[in-house]
Amino acid sequence: MxxxxxxxxxxxxxxxxxxxxxxxxxxxxxxxxxxxxxxxxxxxxxxxxxxxxxxxxxxxxxxxxxxxxxxxxxxxxxxxxxxxxxxxxxxxxxxxxxxxxxxxxxxxxxxxxxxxxxxxxxxxxxxxxxxxxxxxxxxxxxxxxxxxxxxxxxxxxxxxxxxxxxxxxxxxxEHVIMAHEEERKRISRNLHDTVAQGLAAALMQLRICKLALADGDLEGTAHAIDDTSDNIKNCLSDTRQVIFDMRPMALDDKGLAFAIHQLCTTHRDKQTLHIDYSLNGQEYPLPKHVEIMIYRTVQESLSNILHHSGQTKGSIDINYAANALNIVIKDEGKGFDLQEKADLAAEEGDSRHHFGLDFMKEGARSAGAELSISSSPGKGTTVRIKVPRQDWA
Structure with missing residues (x-):
């Protein structure tokens, strides 16, 4: 590496x-x-x-x-x-x-x-x-x-x-490496705060269950078993979420469109974002690295809506046309000035204020896709992804 x-x-x-x-x-x-x-x-x-x-x-x-x-x-x-x-x-x-x-x-x-x-x-x-x-x-x-x-x-x-x-x-x-490190820290923190603590609680409940059983307290034993079961279920749910965040299995099992829809559903279930999802055309397979790039770009776009737009609503339109896959992600948030953001990055000598956008564009370019971002203060942001259909063999 x-x-x-x-x-x-x-x-x-x-x-x-x-x-x-x-x-x-x-x-x-x-x-x-x-x-x-x-x-x-x-x-x-x-x-x-x-x-x-x-x-x-x-x-x-x-x-x-x-x-x-x-x-x-x-x-x-x-x-x-x-x-x-x-x-x-x-x-x-x-x-x-x-x-x-x-x-x-x-x-x-x-x-x-x-x-x-x-x-x-x-x-x-x-x-x-x-x-x-x-x-x-x-x-x-x-x-x-x-x-x-x-x-x-x-x-x-x-x-x-x-x-x-x-x-x-x-x-x-540099930012990719730092992003990888931050992602590792986030996963480690999530595992510690959820799975590790849940397993520790389950272990403690099992000890309580053992003591209750030794004392012949069947009611206490049953209660401890129920608590242990709940903790294990929560650990399993948290583990699945960590796995999903790392790489959604739906992307391999059911395709890109379903994985994006599941991403929108997850945000809705958590009550973090409400995304209007629409799918048009007959889905056709793309190379895995292209699907991963599109998925991560959509994921990053939704994260930007959540953390920067000041809105909790947006939309995703997926259109499988004959010559290209087109995806449009919109929000009606506060928007921003693209040139001002680029100038700010140049003045400070790094791209922290512009990294997310550059990373998305470079990712799209490396996968043979086209990505454009349009935004202005008070008028929201629109991200367009176009993947020309070609012979991927």
């Missing part, structure tokens, strides 16, 4: 999971921002290097054109020098040779500049390709992190709702 410590551990683990989820989401959002900054820096560097590359390519085109020009001019100078060697004087040849040498120097410088620009271009193209690859990866990573962040953010509300539901289940679970 699950203990309060187990429930508290489950709740603590769930809250821890929520905190881990929140921290993860914050970390992802932070990494998303950092990754975006990295992408922006990489994009700026790519733009800068592209501009540099364009400038270098422009200069390289100019240098290549200049090299071609100087090569042609140098070639022409060499040809002129070869032709003039036969006709020109030594002085003229020296001037022409100087011009050709100057052109060769300019050509060599231009070629060195071309080689340097080509090397710069190749290095910059290689760097740019690497940087563009990194930029693409960072952009893809940014998109991926953004998608993860969006997904986590969209799921966070669901996680929060799940945590709240778990906390609610924890509260209900």
């Amino acid at each position: 699950i203990s309060l410590e187990d429930i508290e551990k489950i709740s603590a683990d769930t809250l821890k999971l929520k905190e881990i989820y929140r921290t993860t989401l914050q970390t992802v959002e932070k990494n998303k921002t950092q990754m975006f900054s990295i992408s922006e820096a990489a994009r700026k560097e790519v733009d800068f290097q592209r501009k540099q590359l364009a400038d270098i390519k422009g200069k390289l085109i100019e240098v290549i054109a200049n090299v071609d020009y100087l090569e042609n001019k140098t070639q022409l100078g060499k040809q002129s020098l070869a032709a003039a060697s036969k006709a020109f004087s030594t002085e003229d040849m020296q001037d022409l040779y100087g011009e050709v040498a100057f052109m060769l120097d300019k050509l060599q410088y231009a070629r060195q500049k071309e080689e340097h620009l080509r090397q710069q271009r190749d290095e910059l193209e290689l760097s740019l390709r690497r940087l563009e690859g990194l930029l693409e990866q960072s952009e893809n990573m940014t998109l991926a992190i953004g998608s993860v962040a969006t997904y986590l953010s969209s799921q966070f509300n669901k996680i929060t709702q799940q945590v709240e539901f778990t906390q609610k289940c924890q509260s209900i679970g």
